[in-house]
Amino acid sequence: MNDVLLTFILIVIKLGLVLGTVLSLAAYMVLAERKILGRMQMRHGPNRVGPFGLLQPLADLIKLLCKEDLIPERADRWVFMLAPAISTVTALLAFAVIPFAAPLHLFGRTIPMVVCDLNVGLLYLFALSSLAVYGVALGGWASQSKYALLGGLRAMAQMISYELAMGLAIVPVVMASKSFSLTAIVAAQQPWPNAIRHPLAFLIFVIAIMAESKRTPFDMPEAENELVAGFHTEYSGMRFGMFFVGEYLNLIVLGAMLTVLFLGGWHGPLLPSVCWFLIKVLGVAFFFIWVRGTMPRLRYDQLMAFGWKILVPLGLLNILVTAAWLLWRG
Amino acid sequence: MSLWRDIRGTILPFWVTLRYLFRRPVTVCYPERKQTPAPRYRGRLVLTRDPDGEERCVACHLCSAACPVDCISMQAAEREDGRRHAAWFRINFSRCIFCGLCTEACPTLALQMTSEYELASRELLQVIYEKDELLIDGCGKNDGYNFYRLAGIGVAAPRGSNPGETPPVDFRSNLP
Amino acid sequence: MPTLIIDNQTVTVPEGTNVLEAAKRLGIEIPHFCHHEALGSVGACRLCAVEFREGPVKGIQMSCMVPAKDGMVVDTGSAEVLAYRAQVIEWLMTNHPHDCPVCDEGGECQLQDMTVAGGHGIRRYTGPKRTYQNQNLGPFIAHEMNRCIQCYRCVRTYQDYCGGTDFGVLGSRQRLYFGRFSDGPLESPFAGNLIDVCPTGVLTDKTYRFKSRIWDLQEAPSICPHCSLGCAVTPGARYRQLQRRRARTNNRTNGHFICDRGRFGYGYANHPDRPRYPLLGHRRVTWQEALAALQNKLQELGELFGPGSIGLLTSSRATLETQFLTKRWAAALGSDQLCFEAHPGRDLGARVAASQRLDRTASLEDVRNCDLAVLIGADPLSEAPMLALALRQAARRGARIVVVDPRPVELPLAYERHAVSVEKLGQLLRGLSRPQQSEFPSSMEELGGSLASALLAAKSPLLIGGTDLLGPQGTEAMQQAAEACSQPETPCRTMFLLAGPNSFGGALLSAEGPCFSSLLEGMEQGRIKALLCFEADPLADYPDRKRSRAALARLDMLAVFDCAATATLQEADLFFPTTAVEESTGTLINNEGRMQAFEQVFSAGTPLAESAGGSHPPRFFSRDIPGSEPQSAWGILGALMGRSADLLTLRSEIEKNDHRFAGLSQLEARGEGRRIAAPRQYSLSHQPNISGIMGSDQLQLLVTETLYGSELLSNLSSCLHESTPSAFVMLHPQDAARFKLEEGKKVLLGTPVGDLTLTLRIAGDMVPGMAIVPRLRGTVLEPLVPGTEPLPCRIEKA
Numbered sequence A: 001m002n003d004v005l006l007t008f009i010l011i012v013i014k015l016g017l018v019l020g021t022v023l024s025l026a027a028y029m030v031l032a033e034r035k036i037l038g039r040m041q042m043r044h045g046p047n048r049v050g051p052f053g054l055l056q057p058l059a060d061l062i063k064l065l066c067k068e069d070l071i072p073e074r075a076d077r078w079v080f081m082l083a084p085a086i087s088t089v090t091a092l093l094a095f096a097v098i099p100f101a102a103p104l105h106l107f108g109r110t111i112p113m114v115v116c117d118l119n120v121g122l123l124y125l126f127a128l129s130s131l132a133v134y135g136v137a138l139g140g141w142a143s144q145s146k147y148a149l150l151g152g153l154r155a156m157a158q159m160i161s162y163e164l165a166m167g168l169a170i171v172p173v174v175m176a177s178k179s180f181s182l183t184a185i186v187a188a189q190q191p192w193p194n195a196i197r198h199p200l201a202f203l204i205f206v207i208a209i210m211a212e213s214k215r216t217p218f219d220m221p222e223a224e225n226e227l228v229a230g231f232h233t234e235y236s237g238m239r240f241g242m243f244f245v246g247e248y249l250n251l252i253v254l255g256a257m258l259t260v261l262f263l264g265g266w267h268g269p270l271l272p273s274v275c276w277f278l279i280k281v282l283g284v285a286f287f288f289i290w291v292r293g294t295m296p297r298l299r300y301d302q303l304m305a306f307g308w309k310i311l312v313p314l315g316l317l318n319i320l321v322t323a324a325w326l327l328w329r330g
Numbered sequence B: 001m002s003l004w005r006d007i008r009g010t011i012l013p014f015w016v017t018l019r020y021l022f023r024r025p026v027t028v029c030y031p032e033r034k035q036t037p038a039p040r041y042r043g044r045l046v047l048t049r050d051p052d053g054e055e056r057c058v059a060c061h062l063c064s065a066a067c068p069v070d071c072i073s074m075q076a077a078e079r080e081d082g083r084r085h086a087a088w089f090r091i092n093f094s095r096c097i098f099c100g101l102c103t104e105a106c107p108t109l110a111l112q113m114t115s116e117y118e119l120a121s122r123e124l125l126q127v128i129y130e131k132d133e134l135l136i137d138g139c140g141k142n143d144g145y146n147f148y149r150l151a152g153i154g155v156a157a158p159r160g161s162n163p164g165e166t167p168p169v170d171f172r173s174n175l176p
Numbered sequence C: 001m002p003t004l005i006i007d008n009q010t011v012t013v014p015e016g017t018n019v020l021e022a023a024k025r026l027g028i029e030i031p032h033f034c035h036h037e038a039l040g041s042v043g044a045c046r047l048c049a050v051e052f053r054e055g056p057v058k059g060i061q062m063s064c065m066v067p068a069k070d071g072m073v074v075d076t077g078s079a080e081v082l083a084y085r086a087q088v089i090e091w092l093m094t095n096h097p098h099d100c101p102v103c104d105e106g107g108e109c110q111l112q113d114m115t116v117a118g119g120h121g122i123r124r125y126t127g128p129k130r131t132y133q134n135q136n137l138g139p140f141i142a143h144e145m146n147r148c149i150q151c152y153r154c155v156r157t158y159q160d161y162c163g164g165t166d167f168g169v170l171g172s173r174q175r176l177y178f179g180r181f182s183d184g185p186l187e188s189p190f191a192g193n194l195i196d197v198c199p200t201g202v203l204t205d206k207t208y209r210f211k212s213r214i215w216d217l218q219e220a221p222s223i224c225p226h227c228s229l230g231c232a233v234t235p236g237a238r239y240r241q242l243q244r245r246r247a248r249t250n251n252r253t254n255g256h257f258i259c260d261r262g263r264f265g266y267g268y269a270n271h272p273d274r275p276r277y278p279l280l281g282h283r284r285v286t287w288q289e290a291l292a293a294l295q296n297k298l299q300e301l302g303e304l305f306g307p308g309s310i311g312l313l314t315s316s317r318a319t320l321e322t323q324f325l326t327k328r329w330a331a332a333l334g335s336d337q338l339c340f341e342a343h344p345g346r347d348l349g350a351r352v353a354a355s356q357r358l359d360r361t362a363s364l365e366d367v368r369n370c371d372l373a374v375l376i377g378a379d380p381l382s383e384a385p386m387l388a389l390a391l392r393q394a395a396r397r398g399a400r401i402v403v404v405d406p407r408p409v410e411l412p413l414a415y416e417r418h419a420v421s422v423e424k425l426g427q428l429l430r431g432l433s434r435p436q437q438s439e440f441p442s443s444m445e446e447l448g449g450s451l452a453s454a455l456l457a458a459k460s461p462l463l464i465g466g467t468d469l470l471g472p473q474g475t476e477a478m479q480q481a482a483e484a485c486s487q488p489e490t491p492c493r494t495m496f497l498l499a500g501p502n503s504f505g506g507a508l509l510s511a512e513g514p515c516f517s518s519l520l521e522g523m524e525q526g527r528i529k530a531l532l533c534f535e536a537d538p539l540a541d542y543p544d545r546k547r548s549r550a551a552l553a554r555l556d557m558l559a560v561f562d563c564a565a566t567a568t569l570q571e572a573d574l575f576f577p578t579t580a581v582e583e584s585t586g587t588l589i590n591n592e593g594r595m596q597a598f599e600q601v602f603s604a605g606t607p608l609a610e611s612a613g614g615s616h617p618p619r620f621f622s623r624d625i626p627g628s629e630p631q632s633a634w635g636i637l638g639a640l641m642g643r644s645a646d647l648l649t650l651r652s653e654i655e656k657n658d659h660r661f662a663g664l665s666q667l668e669a670r671g672e673g674r675r676i677a678a679p680r681q682y683s684l685s686h687q688p689n690i691s692g693i694m695g696s697d698q699l700q701l702l703v704t705e706t707l708y709g710s711e712l713l714s715n716l717s718s719c720l721h722e723s724t725p726s727a728f729v730m731l732h733p734q735d736a737a738r739f740k741l742e743e744g745k746k747v748l749l750g751t752p753v754g755d756l757t758l759t760l761r762i763a764g765d766m767v768p769g770m771a772i773v774p775r776l777r778g779t780v781l782e783p784l785v786p787g788t789e790p791l792p793c794r795i796e797k798a
Ligand code: SF4
Pocket: B066, B067, B068, B069, B070, B071, B072, B091, B095, B096, B097, B098, B099, B100, B101, B102, B103
């Protein structure tokens, strides 16, 4: 009885910690992105609110909260209102299974530094990222607007296609670490992280999650010069804000996934494990921003062709090679 | 070969953006630092006076016709000496896009652009300028032109006494 | 019917058409200045040059001067032609001043257009420019001679077309001058047309001086409301102010021109005293309150005294839509006390006129093409000015014009005139209706006989009558005379001058209904308790003002719907502001039964010039437009009857209700209008004989219309005040001698409305034994209304 209670309390604490960190991280990710992009284009980026523009996320939040919440006249009201929430909540739920530090040994107890250490954590992650498609697709559909509908359609097709490549990229990792539990996968990456052990899988995974996050160069669903703002064209105020936050949460989730699956998780010398984890996640995020500042948008047919004709076959090949190697190594 | 080019083409831009990340931004932080605009900068409009100190504008409606956003309005009136002028003249700077078409249309050089650009206001009516706010005391960029001396009508000087005119004809005579 | 090829397109035109007109039929506009459809060609400006490649003439020729011939091949845009035209423009511009910015023609100036089209941008000739002194041509026309290009259009319009004599061309060579010999107002009542014809800014509208530019004006096709001819006009408004009117082309009616009453009478819409909001008593109220007050009162009266206690009155100023809805509303209320004109004589006269066979009704076009016109009791310049211009065109083609009238009728053309007293007019007409029997009154046998035989002999004879002087009986007599003087191939047509722009519509709708006298009787007997006046002014229009005032005073409620401050409005218990013609849409039926629709030019509102006191528009934001409360009379009626205020539905309903108005719903304001489908049979027999003709030796007083000052709306236009005469009385020299009176002196005229002090004028060509006074609103003569039998009067030195 006592034990269950304790575990429960611990989960709640961890939950609060993760939630707080992740949400504020997402907010500042927005600022960081705008700043970094600005500097890459020799601008200043936001610099008016607070010192160096540091209060900008707060200002944005207030603005979004104060804005009128518009619902198009012929929109499917309930779906329209639900969609942004799906998008945010799925991103948040994903954090439940992500181990962000080495297990803590306290008072003779081993406290895993993960909100909930599922033994099929990886599958859970995948399930959630599939669910995330719903937010976008429903939002686009419910808006009753051609731009939103097209955006939603594109997002759906794109996410389903690249999910496949993503899944295929992870199979070798699972095969090598012989577990679906993320904690186990992290633990298995000593001394070499999976990025080095499975370079091809790493590459495919990186590209796939970039597409999953709908960011440049894969931002067709919201391609502003053709679709205004894609699936969230009709959204305003905090509902738009939720899509927006969802996107950056997703950025962190994917960063964390990449860290956990390929970059060795919390492992690292000298610094405490949480720090390593954070550094790695932020590094991945920076890389994403950097890509956005550098690459142009793909054409839609190029995107689909690349996913189906290159990434999927490569992923399959990679599985074969890994399996053969594992067999040969016994 | 082309694969190599593609790979280079994919990688190199990353290097470019990374380099730019550490450059000094070119943006001028406006309220703290102000730049002096070029002399032909298209800023706030003014109505100038002719060398005799009279209003140049004759309220011909050409600027308002040229304006793509219809932000100029006026009413013409006649002075005792026959001079056509603007009874009132209004420019709505909250609409103006500073394209300069009006100044190009102005046949009397009355309407000219200045380098003043700090017009923003929270009070909409403050950016609606009436004639007394637009009219300045000088000739602006051209200090020689005087429409009424060249127009061929006897306003600034009696008929026939302006440059390039012969004295009024006597139509009652049939002599050659 | 020659067939020729112009710019590779083949066209067949009637014999005598010039090449310029032929090209126009193909939609090819050859640049020109001096040619004008109504004035013809003179070949003065040299701009219409085209190249003739094949045919009887070859080379570059003026297209306006060459009649189209078979086999011609014409190129309107060859390189030589363009170069030729560019040179013409350049030399026309050598003396042209540099003053477009201060010229009112700017934007609608043919010279500007042609200069730009000709590609002439820089003046190469550097010699001095010729200058002129301008003239003061009166209140209507501004003169700026420096801009002239010597196209002669003005002279041709003024002297040839309009018959004016005081404006012409003077000087020679480089000194050609288009003006008067000395300063002074232009005398012709058609002088305003100079504004339209002058292709440059020499002759511009003085009342519109520096007011606007064409591109800032709101314009729409409209109809002149100042007489019964219904000329086509294009009014222009800006900043809620009606700023000008110009002529529109309708070849069936006015042609290309209009009179100065029509052109400068627009000021009524901007009148500073125009009532612009509903009034209850003399208190300003909202529309809801006013309408509620009206409805309550009507209901109360209806319950107490029955529906017959409500009288309704419209006028010849009201649109067909208003008149129709008034009739509908009367039916809905259950009242038969409905009348369409406050002046019984004019009312019945119009009803008789509207019963004329359509193939016997003349339009102004028919007038222009007639070869004999006999005017009996019609004074065109006063009652329907454009008729005078149409008659002049007929006279220019050789038509004979005969005027039989007691008044000194003047026309801008050569005509015969016979001074005949009022009672003899009727007898003459009755004689004409039995030409074989020669029953002409004494001393008129010769005239009557000659007229009868001339009418029978003419190819397209015309009888023109004014209902004011003829009265209903005379009008009927004229119709019978026309019938009698018709030959199968050469029908004698008639034209009647009616009281207002829609007298005809009212006449068609009123049928056998009562006239205003019987409504007055009802009020006097206390049967009628309420009177609703839709754009009607019974106080000023009913001939006996004492009687109408007393009767109106007995009413429980007098409701007035109008756009002008009328005499009746002063007495009204309830007032509803209506829109002016230019502020709404509607239909008017002119004196020949032509339905003409007009469009809305601008929305009613106090002119900015007035509400802003000449300064800039107010500096605050507001949705309310000052003075925008007036609504169209038919709109208000629709609201009162709880119907939709859709014009098209209304027009189709009118059409369905009465087959005479067939085609009303397809009427286009831009078109030529459409004659009503059939006249309404009407017989005078069951109306009291109201025109009792009396013979006596006493001096008789005849009240007539004048060009300016008689018509209600144009009299409110301040532009016309300078030209409006002051009150006068006219006598024959014999009578002046009899009473020892001198021209120009003040005299005392004793009339039924009191003793009036007037200036005496002596006119040799009027009938003796008669004193003639004009109807002049706003003067001592105001209570005297035309269209009645001559009144007894006496005259003496003041
Ligand atoms: S600058 Fe352009 S927008 Fe501004 S007033 Fe002139 S024409 Fe209009």
